[in-house]
Amino acid sequence: MATPTNLSFPTVAYNSIILNWTPGTGSTNTLIVRKQGSIPTSRTDGTTIYEDNGNAFIDTGLTDNTNYCYALYATDNTEYTEALTGCQATVQAYSSCSELKALGVNTNGVYPIKVNGNTFNAYCDMITDGGGWTLVLAQYEDDPVTNWNEGIQGDYDPSLATRKGFALNASQIPTHNQVAFGKDLNPTELDYFDFTYYTGNIPIYETIGRKTKNHYHLHRHLTGFYNGHDPESSYYSNTYPEWQNTLTIDKLGGINYTWAFSPNHPTVTSRGFAMNGSVSGLSNSYAWTVWVRNVYAGEDMAKKRAITIANGSGVTLSDYQIKVTIPYYSGMRGDFGDVRFGTIDGSPLSYWNTASTPNSSATYFVRVPSIPIGTSTIYLYYGNSSAVSQSDPNMAMELYDHFNTLDTTKWNFTGAVLDGHTLRLSNPSAGTKVFSSKKVFNYPVYIYYSYRKNVSNVQRLRTSGYVCNCSYSDYGLFNNTLYINGSWTSGEFSSYLPINTWLGLYEIYVPGGQSWIGVNGYSSIGGARLTGNASKNISWALNSDGGGGSSDISFDYVYVKKYVSVEPSFSIGLEESN
Structure with missing residues (x-):
């Protein structure tokens, strides 16, 4: 009797x-x-896993990244031969597709991952918008998952080849700081965001798409819903159960049918409520998908420094833009292109380089998710000569426009025209030229803008209401207070201002009360302070006129940041290796 071979x-x-x-x-x-x-030394040195007359066996229930050794004995049920031996390690399961990407895996496909002790296969996209995406949810109209925390079931197929819906539960979703809303195996068909996805109720969360730079509302309520699944619309609680439990992401500015799935709806073609502007009656042939990934702000950076923020305002600041000026440090690119900012756990922060002097200093607005009362820490990363700047005012600020186009996703325009790379409001006779933001600000903000007067006549500054669900007397909320030449003043201001000269930067403090950013076309050349009233929907508008003559003004840029009466301060720590 011979030994196996x-x-x-x-x-x-x-x-x-x-x-x-x-x-x-x-x-x-x-x-x-x-x-x-190690190799078994005898038939009793280990676990017997097979004794039969075949030539193949699947050894299951093993631990990932573990070496297993086997001894195979031929037998006639009386005697046993010498052993044929060999060893093989199981595949290592990593914590997420993001970790695999960081290790150099660049091919899309199904890979084993291990989350909170749970090891399972997951689909990884290693290419789209930087890659490292883990697929955590797939909803099909003809196979919906009504429990968003259901977890892996027997028909789980992360490749989507069998078109079965699934939802990883809270213990199976990898650690992450970005989420993408996709279609089938395209993670960012819609967009992706700085957000931690979870499986229960999601209160209305305003976020900015890193792909499109659009502003969105993300929301899910298990027992209620908004009209059109748009959190800007009317809310219904405990009515129309077929529309409850909907996960939605909707672009700001009305009902846009951006991405929404309603698993409770009894009509198959109504479950996939919206995808990229299309509404109910969509195809059963694709999946509404959610993906997550973890990105590290300091990746490929050699150095870092702690930035200590001191918040003396007396309130916790949320999603706040702190102004930070940093000097040039050794090892930093001279143009500051390798500068990054991150939270204490390494999650990237959006930022905008507003001004810099090569090899000297640079000033940034850094958007920080939460700044508690007292001191807290973020990090500055640098030290990579090949890095490309990620400075982005659309991500960092509440609103930003340099007027390269007439962007109707940000503004309502009446009579405004694009003049080169500026916005021009000209009123040679009757009729008002206006632009106002589609975004409503119900919190205090600073508005910054640069303008140019294009006519020679006297300009009289005054404030007025543009959009107001109120009576004329309520315009007193504006207090007729202007910000002129670096200080606040009351009443009108008349002056012969220079012609064809860019002036700014004006800071305009708007303390809230559902205030819209808007400019009335009578040649705005100053700022107004709105005291605010939560019961009024009031935008601010600046107007001036030529004492009965024409008016004509251009804007080079407008941007908006949050306001607090006591701005946070900062200090930069010593250099550390990253």
Whole structure:
């Protein structure tokens, strides 16, 4: 009786190994003993996993990234031969697709991951918008998952080849700081955001798309919904159960049918409520998908410094833009292109380089998710000569426009025209030229803008209401207070201002009360302070006129940041290796 031969391991997974062999000549069965970490020295040195007359076996229930050794004995049920031995390690399961991407994996596909001790296969997109995306949710109209925290079931297929819906539960979703809303295996079909996805109720969360720079509302309420699944619309609680439990992401500015899935709806074609502007009656042929990834602000940077923020305002600041000026440090690119900012755990922060002097200093607005009362820490990263700047005012600020186009996703325009790379409001006779933001600000903000007067006549500054659900007397909320030449003043201000000269930067403090950013076309050349009233929907508008003559003004840029009466201060710490 001969010993078995030709042991091979043709397929290896994170939790299983397939063994193939040629049975020993003259034998009736093959006995297989398994031992972890070393070759079995006898038939009793390990675990017996097989004794039969075949030539293949799938060894299951194994631990990932573990070496298993096997001894195969031929037997005639009376005697046993010497052993044929061999070892094979299971595939290592990593914490997420993001970790695999960081290790150099650049091919899309199904990979084993291990989250909170749970090891399972997941689909990874390693290419789209930087890659590292883990697919955590797939909803099909004809196979919906009504429990967003359901977890992996028997028909789980992360490749989507069998078109079965699934939802990873809270213990299976990898650690992440970005989420994408996709279609089938395209993670960013819609957009992706700085957000931590979770499976329960999601209160209305305003976020900015990193792909499109559009502003969105993200929301899910398990027992209620908004009209059109738009959090800007009317809310319904405990009515129309078919529309409850909807996950939605909707672009600001009315009902846009951006991305929404309603798993409770009894009509199949109504479950996939919206995708990229299309509404109910969509195709069953694709999945509404959600993806997550973890990105590190200091990736590929050699150095870092702690920035200590001191908040003496007496309130916790949320999603606040802090103004930070940093000097040039050794190892930093001279143009500051390698500068990054991140939270204490390494999550990237959006920022905008507003001004810099090469090899000297640079000033930034850094958007910080939460600044508690007292002191807190963020990090400055640098030290990579090949890095490309990620400065982006659209991500960092509440609103930003340099008027390269007439952007109707940001503004309502009446009579405004594009003049080169500026916005021009000209009123040679009757009729008002106006632009006002589509975004409503119900919190205090600063508005900054640069303007140019294009006519020679006297300009009289005064404030007025543009959009107001109120009576004329309520315009007193504006207090007729102007910000002129660096200080506040009351009443009108008349002056012969220079012609064809860019003036600014004006700071205009708007303390809230659902205030819109708007400029009335009578040649705005100053600022107004709105005291605010939560019961009024009031935008601010600046107007001036030529004492009965024409008016004509251009704007080079407008941007907006949040306001607090006591701005946070900062200090930069010593250099550390990253």
